[in-house]
Amino acid sequence: MHHDTTPEEARVDLPEPRRLLARSGFGAAEPLFTADLKDAEDLAQAREVVAAHGSRLWTEATRTGLDELDDRPLYWARLALAARLRTWRPSFALDPAGRADLMRVLEVESRGITDLDFPPGERWVRVVVTGFDPFRLDEDPSCSNPSGAAALDLNGWTFPVGRRTAVVRAAIFPVRWADFDDGLVEQALAEQHERAEAVLTLSRGRSGRFDLEVWNGAHRGGGADNLGVRRSGTIPVPGGGPQWTRTSLPTEQMARAAAGPVPVRVNTHVVEGDPQVERHDGPTPGSVAVRGSGGDYLSNEIAYRNTLLRDRSERGLPSGHVHLPKEQGAEILEQTRALVAAAAESALPE
Template identity: 70%
Template sequence: MHHDTTPEEDRADRPEPRRILARSGFGAAEPLFAADLRTSTDPEQAREVVASHASRLWTEATRTGTDPVDDRPLYWARLVLRARLRTWTPSFDLSEEDHSELLHLFESTSRGIADLHFPPGERWIRLVVTGFDPFHLDTDVECSNPSGAAALDLNGWTFPVGERTAVVRTAVFPVRWADFDAGVVEEALAGQYGAADAVLTLSRGRPERFDLEVWNGVWRGGGRDNLGVSRTERAPVPGAGAPEWTRSSLPLERILGAATGRHEVVANTEVSEVPAAGGGPVPRSEGPSPGSAARRGGGGDYLSNEVAYRNTLLRDRAGSQIPAGHVHLPGTARPEEHTAALAQVRAIVAAVAGESP
């Protein structure tokens, strides 16, 4: 049973990622993981090893007090450990299916997805916030994603809202079409409708501004992901009758009033559509026209738009009224550049919490 590493995992062997890992202390994770895998004697023990090491990565990455907040050590360490797990030859029989399950367990646990649980009781306002991995690594292998940094910064944050206390749980999504095809967004967020009071997805956007994306489209426009894969099609969301468009239910006015700071915050209603009458795609500044087909949501036609679409579709299918929607953060690329934006993200999250029922 031989498994080749992925192009994304191979990138982690370059000198720059290795330097990031060595400087951060996350480089120590690999030999410890390898040693524990080697001593595993059956599938159950292997599961425990994978879960505990993945959980440790997430716990270490979300510990408060790191300044600036850096999402890159978690990203690169996850890939290094996953490559190790992918190419591991156990001393016992392990089926293909069990091996795939171990890889999935490692992903969901090291991304915070397995940890999106809230304390019970009426006094809590429960907020889910998600970010993304770094991407465009072929042009800038040392780049950071401010939305991933925000997720690490916010996890476990509590703050008072009137008589109640808001509590934030976060997760970080991969920049890979295949994981979206396989349902990573639904795995993370479907169970939150009925549990959470708001679900906010974040990603890295344009320079110097926040975009509150009002409309999300079902169309994928061909962008290349972290595996070098491109997709141009309707997103293959589960269930029948997926609409062309979904809409944010975030309290836009409240956010615009509260989240002032260094960066401008804009409610973005622009889309690109094929009108009901046909023809080529046309831009519309005020959102889609009736019967149109999506070509770009406010957040474009890449995975940012798609996480926004899938999340708000889950909300609609659950018949939920809670605030849900997407925010594009200013497009900074280094941890020390994110600081002003991260402060404004906290203001945005607090404004969303104030709107909760």
């Protein structure tokens, strides 16, 4: 039986993604992967192949210099490999659970999720930063996501903080409700709340401004994801969660530290209740969440899940969400670095 590719994987064959892959050199990933996969004689060997190729994509994407910083080759190469893996007919028996496991390995390896490890010792300030894949690709198949580009830029960055050295590890999340339903955020970030010093989630926001999102709501507003799937209702977290969570990032310090060509706003705007009421200064106690400061889509959801993990860990790390401007460029990456540095400084013990 033939395993069909997903709508997201099918877009790889559009002219623009193909051009991007060819131009970036990432187009070579798919034939190499196909050849190695063909030689796999059992599930264990297939896992090794998938892990190695997924990990190589991430390494190559984070190695590119600032002048050529682009999150799109990684995105499209991952999908090309995923399509190949989904339609692969191995020489051995592979049940759906086995294939699903291989798909998961490809995802976590190529997204930096398995690389969220830090050097041991007291001298480090460990900072986790996450971005997102491109989305709304039916409108613009050539679009990028500045938060993905920022994650690639920030991964591995070290800088002095007091007498210690901050080190950043990054990951990029899919724009798919199902992965969030399956607990990908918790798998990636729960451990970080036990050992890191700060966890920032980033996404693509409005034109011409940074938003430091203060309030996250427990509600999904039904926007379509990269598979064309819509989800609405309460965010399904294990054990349930509160209607609202709040950033613990030093938003005022961050806004000052990152002042630059693009304005940085601390955003406390929410929508609550039934009937709905817009509030500019955060939710009223006991109210039902409709939209967080960062909306009701996956950026609000990763912010909600991350800050809920923080509250459950009881270590209270600086954690929260930043919407980056839609535009990209060196100045915006510089301001993003200033925001991350300010968050790391606040993580030092007094």
